[in-house]
Structure formats: C-alpha cells, structure tokens
Amino acid sequence: MVKEYYAQSVKYEWKRLVQDAYHKLEFDTTMLFLKKYLPRKGLILDAGGGPGRYTIELAKRGYDIILLDLVKENLEFAEKQIKKAKAKNKVKGIVQGDIRNLSKFKDNTFDAVLCLGGPLSHIKGNKQREKAISELIRVAKPEAPIFISVFGKFGCLSLAPAGWPKEIEMRPHFKRFVKTGNDYLWRGKYYAHYFTPDELEKIFSKRDFKLIQLVGLEGLATPHKKAINKLAKNKKAWKNWLEMHYKLCTHPIFLRSFHLATNYLIIGKFYISYEL
Ligand SMILES: C[S@@+](CC[C@H](N)C(=O)[O-])C[C@H]1O[C@@H](n2cnc3c(N)ncnc32)[C@H](O)[C@@H]1O
Known part of the structure; x- marks a missing residue:
C-alpha cells in the first residue's frame, strides 16, 4: 500500500513541502536544524x-549525498530534478531500497544520515521499526548526526476536527488510532504509525543513540493550518510568528504535554560506548 501510494503521488510529494506556508514550516524548521x-x-x-527535495538542497550546499527510496517512480523523478538543479556531481547514488535493510552500505559509511518526512512511520510493527533504526544507526559513522522525522499522534489528533472529520466518525478506526497510533485508513491509502514523544524517546533509548534534540516541526501552528496560511501573507506578523516558532519548537513542556507537531524530528548522534 505504501509503495502504491507513493508511486502515484510523486508530483504531490515533490511539491508537498513548499506548497504553502504551513507545509514550509516542516521544511524550513528541518533545514534550520x-x-x-x-x-x-x-x-x-x-x-x-x-x-529528492532535501537531497537537492543539501547537494547545492556542497554535501555529497546518496538518495535512497522504496519507490522507483520517486527516484526516476528525482534524477530529472537533480539534473535540472545541476546537482548531479554531488549526488553519488540514487538507490532503490528499504530502510529495514541497508546491507548495500557498510557499517560506519556516512557522515550524517537523514530519514525525513515519515519513512519510519510507514514501517509496521515495533520490531520492524527497531530494525530500521538499527540499520540507520549502523551505516552512520560514530558521532555522525542522525535526523529522523516521524508523524506525531497528538498533532494529528489536534488537527483532525478541521482536517479529517470523516475519520473521527469511524468509531473502531478512531478508537484504535487513539489507543495504538496505528492507522490503516488515513486518506484511505496506506499504513502509518503515529508516535508520541515518549514512545520515540523509548525506542531510541535502546540503542547507542545520544538524543540531542526533539523538535515539533509545526509547533504551535499545528491545529491552525488555514489561519497560518492567512497569517503568512502578513509579512510583519509572519516574521514575528516564525521567530517565536523557532524559539519554542524544542520547548520540552510543549513537546510533552501538548499536541504540537504533526511531525516530530528527532536528532541524535550514534556513539560507541566503551566498557572499561
Ligand atoms: C512523505 S515521503 C517523504 C519524502 C522526503 N523524505 C521528504 O521529506 O520530502 C515518505 C517517503 O518514505 C518512503 N518510504 C516509505 N517506506 C519506506 C521504506 N521502508 N524504505 C525506504 N523508503 C520508504 C516513501 O517511498 C516516500 O518517498
């Protein structure tokens, strides 16, 4: 289902992060970190x-980068965009693959690893998600930063009244979502797991992963999609809002107790623990 969905939505995915001010919060906040x-x-x-939105942006900034995705249609499209952006010499590979099995790459290969926009949320079951996390950590060099963003459960619930009233109507589905964070019916298209911050920290704490920062990518804007897109047209107000957002999107109280973020970004470093 995941493969099918993304094979059909390549153009939407390409535009997703820049389509409006609300979605740009995800992209700009991620870029900031x-x-x-x-x-x-x-x-x-x-x-x-x-x-390839992040691949191209980082290639332009001088990084060497390998793009990996499950869906061949995405990669074919990315190849054209990379060419258009004249970023071909910095993109060292465009590879079809699954984050649960990165055996194409040796241990300690990368100076940084990104897994952004929810690929981990599309992996079904805790064991499989743990496998993917282990793989992302394995291919990172010791001390290399790892950036993983996932879908947030509370953020999704807070924008559901405006965005997905039909889903709230479906009682068994809604109850399961509230209890487990699992969703098979969101937009009727694919499986996704929506994380709570506690769950995220727990799953990462099992590894050699030093948590540096947890970020709510949309922060206080989360349930206010329409109002935010309107506010962004007022340049002075938007500048002030953004300044506030960048200050508070990592605030521990907001992250823990409120509903802030349809997307969480977790940043950590893979480190080697020595036993004396
Ligand atoms: C919402 S898109 C995000 C794309 C990009 N990282 C971004 O932020 O714009 C989620 C991506 O995860 C990919 N994906 C889902 N499951 C995956 C898996 N098991 N291994 C690799 N990629 C996967 C999908 O093909 C899709 O391109």
Whole structure:
C-alpha cells in the first residue's frame, strides 16, 4: 500500500513541502536544524528521500549525498530534478531500497544520515521499526548526526476536527488510532504509525543513540493550518510568528504535554560506548 501510494503521488510529494506556508514550516524548521547539526562537509544518506527535495538542497550546499527510496517512480523523478538543479556531481547514488535493510552500505559509511518526512512511520510493527533504526544507526559513522522525522499522534489528533472529520466518525478506526497510533485508513491509502514523544524517546533509548534534540516541526501552528496560511501573507506578523516558532519548537513542556507537531524530528548522534 505504501509503495502504491507513493508511486502515484510523486508530483504531490515533490511539491508537498513548499506548497504553502504551513507545509514550509516542516521544511524550513528541518533545514534550520540540519544547518545547526550537520558537519561542514561529508557524505550524507537521504533515506526515504522520495523525489529528492532535501537531497537537492543539501547537494547545492556542497554535501555529497546518496538518495535512497522504496519507490522507483520517486527516484526516476528525482534524477530529472537533480539534473535540472545541476546537482548531479554531488549526488553519488540514487538507490532503490528499504530502510529495514541497508546491507548495500557498510557499517560506519556516512557522515550524517537523514530519514525525513515519515519513512519510519510507514514501517509496521515495533520490531520492524527497531530494525530500521538499527540499520540507520549502523551505516552512520560514530558521532555522525542522525535526523529522523516521524508523524506525531497528538498533532494529528489536534488537527483532525478541521482536517479529517470523516475519520473521527469511524468509531473502531478512531478508537484504535487513539489507543495504538496505528492507522490503516488515513486518506484511505496506506499504513502509518503515529508516535508520541515518549514512545520515540523509548525506542531510541535502546540503542547507542545520544538524543540531542526533539523538535515539533509545526509547533504551535499545528491545529491552525488555514489561519497560518492567512497569517503568512502578513509579512510583519509572519516574521514575528516564525521567530517565536523557532524559539519554542524544542520547548520540552510543549513537546510533552501538548499536541504540537504533526511531525516530530528527532536528532541524535550514534556513539560507541566503551566498557572499561
Ligand atoms: C512523505 S515521503 C517523504 C519524502 C522526503 N523524505 C521528504 O521529506 O520530502 C515518505 C517517503 O518514505 C518512503 N518510504 C516509505 N517506506 C519506506 C521504506 N521502508 N524504505 C525506504 N523508503 C520508504 C516513501 O517511498 C516516500 O518517498
């Protein structure tokens, strides 16, 4: 289902992050933290990179990058966009693959690993998600930053009244979503798991992964899609809003107790623990 959905929505995915101010919050906030934590240069894996929005942006900024995705249609489209952007010499590979099995790559290969926009949310079952996390960590060099963004359960629930009233109407489905974070019917298209911040921290705490930062990519804007797109037309107000957003999107109280983020970004470093 996941493969089918993304094979049919390549153009939408290409535009998704830049279609309006609300969606740009995800992209711009992610870029802010990439700029903050990426090393100055090196080889990056963009895993589940879709049609290549981040690959191209980072290639333009001088990084060497390998784009990996499950869906061949995404990769074919990405290849054309990479050519158009004259970024071909920095893109060292365009590879079809699954984040649960990165055996194409040796241990400790990458200076940074990205898995952005929810590929991990499309993996069914905790065991399989853990397998994917282990793979993303395995291919990262020690101390390499790893950036993973996933769908957030509370954020999704907070925008559901405006966005998905039909889904709320479907009682068994809605109850299951609230209890487990699992969704087979969102837009009727694919399986996705929506995380709580606690769950995210727990699944990562089992590994050699030092949590650096948890970010709510849409923050306080989460349930206000329409109002945010309107506000963004008012330049002065938008500048002030963004300034506030970048300050508060990592605030621990918001992340824990409220409904802020349809997308969480978790940033950590893979480290080797030595036993003395
Ligand atoms: C919402 S898109 C995000 C694309 C891109 N990272 C971005 O942020 O624009 C999710 C992507 O995850 C990919 N994906 C889903 N499951 C995957 C898996 N098991 N392995 C690799 N990619 C996967 C999909 O093909 C799709 O391109």
